[in-house]
Amino acid sequence: MTGCEGDFERAVLPYAPSLLRFGLRLTGDCSQAEDLVQETLLLAWRGFGRFETGTNLRAWLFRILLNVFRQQKRKWQSSSACESSAFETPVARPHSDESVEVRQALNRLGSDQRTVLLLAVIEGFTCREIAEILGVPIGTVMSRLSRARDAMREQLSRVIQ
Amino acid sequence: MSGCDGILMQAPLYLSGEMAASDRDAFAAHLARCPVCAAKLAEDRAIDAALRSALSDFAPDTGRLELTVRQKIALDRRRRRWAGVAVLAATAALLTVAVIGWRSWTRSPQWYADAALDHRKEVVEVQPRRWRSSPSELARLAEQYGLQFSQATGMAAAGYRLERAKICAIAGQRMLHLVFGNGTQKYSIFVAPHSARRERSRPFRQGDERVAEFNTDHFRGLVVSDSSAEECAELARVAERQL
Numbered sequence: 001m002t003g004c005e006g007d008f009e010r011a012v013l014p015y016a017p018s019l020l021r022f023g024l025r026l027t028g029d030c031s032q033a034e035d036l037v038q039e040t041l042l043l044a045w046r047g048f049g050r051f052e053t054g055t056n057l058r059a060w061l062f063r064i065l066l067n068v069f070r071q072q073k074r075k076w077q078s079s080s081a082c083e084s085s086a087f088e089t090p091v092a093r094p095h096s097d098e099s100v101e102v103r104q105a106l107n108r109l110g111s112d113q114r115t116v117l118l119l120a121v122i123e124g125f126t127c128r129e130i131a132e133i134l135g136v137p138i139g140t141v142m143s144r145l146s147r148a149r150d151a152m153r154e155q156l157s158r159v160i161q
Numbered sequence: 162m163s164g165c166d167g168i169l170m171q172a173p174l175y176l177s178g179e180m181a182a183s184d185r186d187a188f189a190a191h192l193a194r195c196p197v198c199a200a201k202l203a204e205d206r207a208i209d210a211a212l213r214s215a216l217s218d219f220a221p222d223t224g225r226l227e228l229t230v231r232q233k234i235a236l237d238r239r240r241r242r243w244a245g246v247a248v249l250a251a252t253a254a255l256l257t258v259a260v261i262g263w264r265s266w267t268r269s270p271q272w273y274a275d276a277a278l279d280h281r282k283e284v285v286e287v288q289p290r291r292w293r294s295s296p297s298e299l300a301r302l303a304e305q306y307g308l309q310f311s312q313a314t315g316m317a318a319a320g321y322r323l324e325r326a327k328i329c330a331i332a333g334q335r336m337l338h339l340v341f342g343n344g345t346q347k348y349s350i351f352v353a354p355h356s357a358r359r360e361r362s363r364p365f366r367q368g369d370e371r372v373a374e375f376n377t378d379h380f381r382g383l384v385v386s387d388s389s390a391e392e393c394a395e396l397a398r399v400a401e402r403q404l
Contacts, residue, residue: 009231016223016230024221034226041230045237102215121209122216126177145173152208 008048012041015061018123022062025118026069036072040065056129062119063133105155113148116141164191165198172202176209270365272383273374275331277367280349280385283329284340292325292340302326306337307354307379308404316350316400317341331383348386348393350400355381364390364397373397377404 019040023033043064044051051060106114119125119133127145131138168191174180175188192199282288293302300310303326314323321341329338329351336353355376364373371393373384382404384397 009234013227013230016227017221020221020223020226025216033221037223037226038230038233042233042237045230045234098211099215102211106212106215117212120173120177121212126179127173128179142170142173146170149205149208152212153204156208156211 008045011057012044012048012061015058016041018058019061019065022118022123023065023069025122026066026115032072036065036068039068039072043068056132059125059129059133062123062125063135066115066133101158102152102156105152108155109148109151113144113151116144117148117152120145165195168195168198169201172205175202176205271332273365273367273372276349276351276383276385277370277372279329279331279338279351280370281368283327283338284347284349285387290327292327294325299323299326302328302337306352308337308352312403313339315403316352318348318396318399321348336383346387348384348388348396350382350384350396352380352382352400352404354379364393366390375401375404377401380404 016037019037020033023036023040024030027033027036040061044061047064051057106117109117115134116130119130120127125133127138127141130141134141168188171180171184171188175185180188192202283290293299296310299313303310303313305328313326316339317323318341321343324340324342324347326337326339328335330336331351331353334353336351339350339352341348341350364371366372367385370385370387371390373390373393373396375382375384375397382397382400384393384400386393386396388396
C-alpha cells in the first residue's frame with residue numbers, strides 16, 4: 001500500500017520542525033536550511049505516491065534531506081563559508097560556557113561522525129534507522145558513533161566529569 | 162582485540178536500546194564486573210546528555226516554510242489536474258481523429274459496393290425508375306450538383322454519350338448517377354461535390370463490375386463499368402479531367 005496524496009500534509013508536515021532543526025545543524029544557515037527542507041518536502045510530495053505505508057516515514061524524509069544536502073553542499077560551499085559556521089545556529093537565549101564548549105567540540109568532528117551523532121542523540125534514530133537513512137551497513141554506523149563519542153570525550157573531559 | 166573492546170563495539174546498540182534481550186543481559190553483566198567499561202559507558206551517556214542540553218534551546222519556527230510548501234503543493238496539484246485534463250482532451254481528440262480516419266478508410270468499400278449495386282440494378286437489370294434524359298432535365302440535375310451541362314456530357318469517354326441521369330443514395334450520400342452509352346455498352350458515373358481532395362485509389366472489383374474512384378478539388382466520383390481495371394481507370398481519368 002502506498003501513500004495517498006491527501007494524507008501527505010497531515011502525515012509529513014508535522015516533521016518539518018525536526019527536519020528544519022537538523023537542516024540548520026547541517027548547513028549552519030537559516031536560509032539554506034529552509035531551502036533544504038523545502039526541497040526535501042517537495043521531493044517527498046512528488047514521491048509520496050510510491051512511499052509504502054507502514055515503513056518509516058521519518059527516516060525516509062531524513063534520507064531525502066541528506067541526499068538533497070549532499071547535492072547542494074558543493075554549491076553552497078562555493079558561495080559561503082558554510083562548513084566553518086556549522087552548528088552556530090540561532091538560539092533563543094545566550095549559550096552557557098558549557099553549551100559553547102559542546103557545540104565547538106561537535107563542530108570539530110568530521111562530517112560523517114557529526115551526522116550520525118546528531119541523528120542518534122538529537123533525532124533519536126536507532127543505528128538500524130541511521131544505516132537505512134545513510135545507505136551504509138549498520139557496522140559502519142556503530143563504528144562512526146563510537147569514534148564520534150571518543151572524540152567528544154577527549155574534548156569535553158571537563159564537561160562530562 | 163580484548164574482551165572489553167569487543168563489548169564496547171556493541172555500546173551504540175546498547176545505548177540506543179536496539180540490543181536483543183540476551184545480548185543486553187550479557188552486556189549489563191559485563192558492565193557490572195568491569196569498572197573501566199562501566200565508566201566509559203557512563204561518559205558516553207554524559208556526552209549524549211551534554212549534547213542534548215547544548216542543542217535543545219533551539220526550536221525553529223516552521224510557519225513560513227510550511228505555508229510556502231502548502232502553496233507549492235496546491236500549485237502542483239492544480240498543474241497535475243490540468244495536465245490530466247489535457248491528457249484526456251488529447252486522448253479524446255486522437256480517438257476522434259482515429260474514428261474519422263477509420264470511417265473514412267472503411268467508407269470506400271461501402272461506396273464502391275453501393276455504386277456497383279446501383280449500376281447493376283438500374284443499368285444492367287434495368288429496374289423501372291424515372292430517369293432524366295432530355296438535355297434540359299439533364300442540365301437542371303447537373304446544376305443541382307454544381308456541374309455545368311457541358312461538364313456532365315464532357316465526362317463521356319470517346320464514342321460514348323450521356324444517356325440519362327437520376328439522383329441516388331450511395332453509402333448514405335446523395336449522388337448524381339450519370340449513365341453513358343455507345344449503343345452496345347454502358348457505364349455509370351456517380352458524382353457529388355465534396356470539400357476535401359483525396360488521393361485517387363486503384364480500381365476495385367465489386368462483383369462483375371469494376372469501380373474506379375476519381376477526385377478533384379470540388380468533386381468526388383465513382384466510375385462503374387464491366388470493363389477491365391485499366392479501362393475503368395481510364396474512364397475515371399477522362400471524367401476527372403472534365404471537373
